[in-house]
Amino acid sequence: MGHSAAVWDSRAAIEITKDWNGIEKVVLRNPQGASARVSLHGGQVTSWRNEQGEELLFTSSKAIFKPPKAVRGGIPICFPQFGNCGSLEQHGFARNKIWTIDENSPPLSLKDSQGKSFIDLLFKPSEEDLKCWPHSFEFRLRVSLAADGSLNLISRVRNVNGKPFSFSFAYHTYLSVSDISEVRIEGLETLDYLDNLCGKERFTEQGDAITFESEVDRVYLSAPNVVAVLDHERKRTYVIRKEGLPDVVVWNPWEKKSKAMADFGDDEYKQMLCVDGAAIAKPVTLKPGEEWTGRLELSAVPSTFCSENLDLQGRGF
Template identity: 60%
Template sequence: MANVIQDGDGSPRIILSEPIGSTVEVLLYGAQVVSWKNEKREEMLFTTNKALWKPGKPVRGGISICFPQFSNLGSMEQPGFVRNRMWSLDSSPSPLPPANNQSTVDLMLKSTEEDLKSWPHRFELRMRISLSAGKLTVIPRVRNTDSKAFSFTFALCNYLSVSDISEVRVEGLETLDYFDNLLQRERYTEQADAITFDGEIDRVYLYTPTKIAVIDHEKKRTFVLRKEGMPDAAVWNPWDKKAKAIPDFGDEDYKTMLCVDSASLETPIALKPCEEWKGRQELTAVSSSYCSGQLDPRKVLGFK
């Protein structure tokens, strides 16, 4: 079931719910997911307590869209401008099949004359956000409605809620190459068996598997990120010093969040006129009591 409500400040948001009790909240501003609660009403996504929640201001947290760029290039807004636009409900999301047996909303953004000043390409960007028991699915699509080809980078920035960042590990990225944004984007190869956290991290892992696991030991919960069409994965936590320098971020917020983003960054996506690109991301939260070491979590999660 999907309901559209108006916040006290007049900002519209969509509430998705499903029979066992989990919910998702999506802002029309930026098509941003700002809440995903399980059937126990536990919040799965991180949103800072210092979020401004003002019309015309994106919220730091949840799941946000980075398009047509991820990093800062020229005068364009970082990371892209679509997170700063009001989206509309998409009444005809063809050719996607009808969203039967799922609580779903389809959103759409078309480029405007104002957008062409910062990025001179006409496009349509669509998002399908679907909720089912234990799973949140996001399907982004970009169509080239221009008369000439263009290319872009894309990311879904996932702020995951964790109990204690020092008790979290990420599996599925070992042995991969990555760009380290803290070291002038130098390229390295991951040497650790799993990624753990004891300081600031800002990396883009390349050619990642379709499954990545974020294991929260204290909560005995694992996020499983499955993705298609987005071969890279960005991992970010600002740690203490950087957290204090971010205006809309609490000084202690870094302890309870981790960004693991689905992305296509190293190789831009190229579209000819009338062509469409489609990605897919599934976030699943599962019990991970098996992390005691009695079972191999890679086998439980289905890693190859």
């Protein structure tokens, strides 16, 4: 394969199989026993497990794993739009299409490949895609699993069009939590946000942390590049680091909306929380030949370790 620059046996670190629909999926492993699973349906991470084998991402028990339906859970890639506007389907079409393994990916920096098992995926628009969104692009996605178990996603979108185009984007990350009422987010205090439950009206966050007791659907603007999600019951903290993604989406559908979604269990809102690195409020514009990069790094650490050692302004990538 040649996809892994890791020091251990790369053939054992990457496994390519097919799901029950015949769609290829890639399993990445690190030497300590952590793993990640990526489906070529949408280029979507559908599983991320720590060294103990605990699942860190939420996927609905009612999720539909058959194109053209998007999978409810994991980390869908929302492109070329997030939300529902214009003629495109909600959250764009990238998450519903079949991607390919990219054997000829341009090299990334050494720090993006060293000591990691990774896979490079590629998505180019079909004739059908160009009819509904007439812009030629190449979307490259690298998913990698580091030696410390952290999950890294690097998206690169290149304009191979003759004219500029704009898009919005999100890594729509479904985190698995013990109980939504026991969870809080740190790092978004005092920020302005657009509230999708109030017609995208702009508010300022007043809490010293974000907690949950009803439906939440917000886009936090100009968010710091490190955000922490603390799960008190599991004594686990998710640390989200991002680059090239100015916004953070926070979403939980709560009870009423959960019951209205066919591919979502009535009570499953208690076990999930979406916290997305995103570029939404100010769409990205690419001139011909230009490329945009958006990175996300997810790690899960014990909360005790986190509160003592996590610098929320934090290290970059």
